[in-house]
Amino acid sequence: MIIDPANVDPVSSYKLMIGSITPRPIAFVSTTSPEGINNLAPFSFFTGVSANPPAIGFTPVINGEGRLRDTRLNIEATGEFVVNVVSEHFAKQMNATAVDVAPEVDEFELSGLTPASCEVVAPPRVAEAYVSMECKLIQVVEISNKILGGSFVIGEIVRFHVDDRVFDDYRIDADLLATVGRMGGNTYSRTADRFDLPRPTLDDVKPAST
Numbered sequence: 001m002i003i004d005p006a007n008v009d010p011v012s013s014y015k016l017m018i019g020s021i022t023p024r025p026i027a028f029v030s031t032t033s034p035e036g037i038n039n040l041a042p043f044s045f046f047t048g049v050s051a052n053p054p055a056i057g058f059t060p061v062i063n064g065e066g067r068l069r070d071t072r073l074n075i076e077a078t079g080e081f082v083v084n085v086v087s088e089h090f091a092k093q094m095n096a097t098a099v100d101v102a103p104e105v106d107e108f109e110l111s112g113l114t115p116a117s118c119e120v121v122a123p124p125r126v127a128e129a130y131v132s133m134e135c136k137l138i139q140v141v142e143i144s145n146k147i148l149g150g151s152f153v154i155g156e157i158v159r160f161h162v163d164d165r166v167f168d169d170y171r172i173d174a175d176l177l178a179t180v181g182r183m184g185g186n187t188y189s190r191t192a193d194r195f196d197l198p199r200p201t202l203d204d205v206k207p208a209s210t
C-alpha cells in the first residue's frame with residue numbers, strides 16, 4: 001500500500017506516524033508561565049539533536065481546536081524549560097498531566113509529582129525523575145500553523161541532574177532508569193528487553209569473496 005498524505009486527513013497521517021515511529025522516548029517538559037504558574041506535559045515527538053553543545057528538540061502540535069500548547073507559549077515567553085526523563089515508576093502520574101486543562105492549572109499539583117528547584121532556569125524539575133535536563137531555548141522552528149501542525153522546539157541543555165543511583169562514570173544504569181516508550185494509541189513499551197550489537201569492522205560485514 002502506498003499512501004500520499006495529501007489524499008488523507010491529518011489524523012490518518014498522525015496515526016500512521018505514531019504507530020510506526022516506535023517506541024518514542026518521552027520528554028516530560030516542565031515550564032513556568034510569565035505569571036509564575038508551573039506547567040508539566042509529556043511530548044513523544046522528541047529526540048536529542050546535538051551533543052556539542054548538548055541539545056534536544058521536541059514538537060508541541062496545534063490541538064484540534066487550533067490552540068497552541070501551554071508548554072510552547074511558556075517557552076516562547078520565558079526561553080526556559082526542563083526535560084525530565086520518564087521512568088516506569090511515575091508513568092501513571094506523567095499520563096495524568098496530559099489532560100486538557102486551563103493554563104492556570106499547575107500539573108505538578110494535579111499529578112502529585114514533586115517540584116524540585118533547578119540551578120540555572122526558573123521552571124522546577126520533577127524530583128521523581130532520575131534524569132532531568134535544564135534547557136535554554138535555541139529556536140522554535142514552525143513547521144505548520146494548521147491543526148496537528150507542529151513546531152520543533154530546540155533547546156540547549158545547560159545542566160544535567162542525574163541521580164547518583166543511575167550514574168556510573170557517565171554511563172546510565174538502564175535497568176534502574178527503566179524508561180518507558182510511547183507506541184501508537186494508549187500503548188507504552190518497557191526498555192527491559194534489550195540486546196547488544198557491537199559495531200562491526202568492514203571485514204566483518206563485507207561478503208566473503210568466492
Ligand SMILES: Cc1cc2nc3c(=O)[nH]c(=O)nc-3n(C[C@H](O)[C@H](O)[C@H](O)COP(=O)(O)O)c2cc1C
Pocket residue numbers: 026039040041042043044045046059060061062068069070071072094095097098099100101182
Ligand atoms: C505520552 C504522551 C506523549 C505526548 N506527545 C505529544 C507530542 O509529542 N506533542 C504534542 O503536542 N502533544 C503530545 N501529547 C499531548 C500533550 O501532552 C497534552 O495535550 C498536554 O495537555 C499538553 O499540555 P500543555 O498545553 O500544558 O503544554 C502527548 C501525551 C502523552 C500522554
